[in-house]
Amino acid sequence: MARGARVPSVQQAFVLHHYDWSESSLILDLFTREQGRLAVVAKGAKRPYSQLRAVLLPFQRILVGLSKPGKTTEEGAPEVLTLRTAEWAGGNTLPAGAALFSGYYLNELLLKLLARQDPHPALFDAYAATLPELHDSEDAQSQAALRAFELRLLSELGLLPDLSLATPTQQPLDAQRRYALSPESGVIAASDDSALLSGSSLVRLQAALLHGSPAALRQACQDDLPALKTVLRGLFLYHLGHRPLRTRQVMLDLQNLLN
Structure with missing residues (x-):
């Protein structure tokens, strides 16, 4: 995205991969339409009653709200964003076979x-x-x-x-x-x-x-x-x-x- 371009408050995304971050949270690799690939932390997503568990699935188009980009690391890479909201955007069921x-x-x-x-x-x-x-x-x-x-x-x-x-x-x-x-x-x-x-x-x-x-x-x-x-x-x-x-x-x- 061009420097200075406005990032929408809610944007389309797919979950490409996820990693365990703690006992209750995940690091997501999201493919978003507006910003490309992003590393995002989903706090509490692994908790049994988290509403995110049924949403953060691969191959499902979702709508996500993310925190604003923070400071960069010493190497110049942007910090991991935080997932604020996520909801299913409709579409196909999970593939099989x-x-x-x-x-x-x-x-x-x-x-x-x-x-x-x-x-x-x-x-x-x-x-x-x-x-x-x-x-x-x-x-x-x-x-x-x-x-x-x-x-x-x-x-x-x-x-x-x-x-x-x-x-x-x-x-x-x-x-x-x-x-x-x-x-x-x-x-x-x-x-x-x-x-x-x-x-x-x-x-x-x-x-x-x-x-x-x-x-x-x-x-x-x-x-x-x-x-x-x-x-x-x-x-x-x-x-x-x-x-x-x-x-x-x-x-x-x-x-x-x-x-």
Whole structure:
């Protein structure tokens, strides 16, 4: 949020993660629409009769009132804010099955890639629009929703090149040619067809990103789901410093156990 901008007294938020702070309180990692990721203490939230217990749940849109920012620490970081009020804002029920793992996967991406107090309202809206599209089974609709959110996240963070142009030459893509998406070199032509995307697919994805509609982006992702999954996985692995996501590893371990 720009310096001097007015912070609303009540704002939309999702709980990405929480940590025990004391016997009765929690530290929340909130994703808010107006202020981005925030560290917030919820005093008394663990008490048996606290009204916050039923509100501070993951994947539920809530309305929160927060204390004003206090002094900064010696390192220059802002102090943890205090949760004053929280209420459910309505919406979908908690996901289950594969949708639950997918939701935690999205949360882990946000936790590891978003800086604190860096607002991304369009990304907040994309996250809210993605959650209802996640199903108990890993169907094509759920996979398209995940790929669409991954693309939006990379784009919002400036980690995605213009998908309609070959990066080295800035020339339009050949619709029939296959291209690789490199974290260092951008969109590059390649002769190997494995896990690559066609020029026409990349142009459609870029058009959907510019359009801004989550539904349009999900539709554009439907054409090349397996290749797109592999390409985006490589990008995230690079930008996460080649550290595997815990949620993905838990999903793989569970699949191996069930097979």
